[in-house]
Amino acid sequence: MHETDMTKALILTVREWYESQPQPLQIDTVHLVVGKFTCVEPASLEFAFAAQTQQTFLQGATLAIRETPLIAYCHTCRANYRPEIGLRYACPTCNSPMDDIRSGRELKIERIEYSQQDAARDAPDALHDSPQATQNKTALTLVPSQS
């Protein structure tokens, strides 16, 4: 059930980005990073995403999830270690509590792959929905990957 809510949050966030874009575009793939130490199960998230994006601006988009392991840093041993989720979180060497998580808490939209008509890029003004959309445009790294 919580994946439904997570997906809702995901769609809200992607929609915010989508609506800030000055030109119409088609989102192809949403790349997520999901840490092992979050309350999100990737398989459930994929299922919820497919179901909840039907008939929306994300229809047909793929969700690509990269999982990151739980890695903690032990300040006593000055070393990283991998806690065993469900079994043991303290440092296996010195038994210090897991206090500094270096990986595994990510719930991040890493990047979005999208496609656009060339014509739209060449004549952006003709396709603007509103001037507001341009103002809201966030600074993004745009890398044309193929034509």
Next chain:
Amino acid sequence: MHQTFDAALGINLLHVNQDGADQNRTQFDQWGIRCLNLMSSPGAGKTALLEQTLAALTPEIKIAVIEGDMTTELDADRLRRYGVPVIAINTGRSCHLDSKMVAGGIHRLAHEHNPAEFDLVLVENVGNLVCPAEFEVGEHAKVALLSITEGEDKPLKYPLMFQEADCLLITKMDLAPHLDFDLEQLVANVRQMNPRADILPVSAKTGAGLEHWFGWVRSHLHQSVNSALAIAP
């Protein structure tokens, strides 16, 4: 011709919720209100704890409650008997409160009362050990409850809730003589992932340990946690 692009976002999935939580907290701060988010599995005793808390603290602290419940107002009705504003939020199918729902509760509080009169807002989250830990609502501190009937292994199985907690109440301590419950083991399990939380064993039924909880709330209102009352790390 189509061209494909890659937009690097690096945006937290929950950033819309997080922004809302930050706004709620700012609003609470403007009114001089501290907000505690109470979380536990269903039936761990959040409402019973709140009943005792309202009965004991309302004479000295002006409290309002935001009550999250999936479908009913049963808990809210229980708490209204204590003469404090209880804003019920039915979350529907959602298994946790999010910052937008709590913003709605804050709006109602401001509409129906003078919010600046309040010292403390207690948010009773939906009973669930998983999701509420991930969705901040604008609280200044997280209070987790674990009843001893649930077993001392729960922190290992649901680590996020226990890792995030600023205060952990071990509830239903009056049942201890009837159970094979190992408080020491429970505390050791929590300490594996959370060395700083104050851990307070209580019983809402007998009142045992509640003075320590009330002390925690009082000292939280003064923004310095009185850890002398808690089980030391």
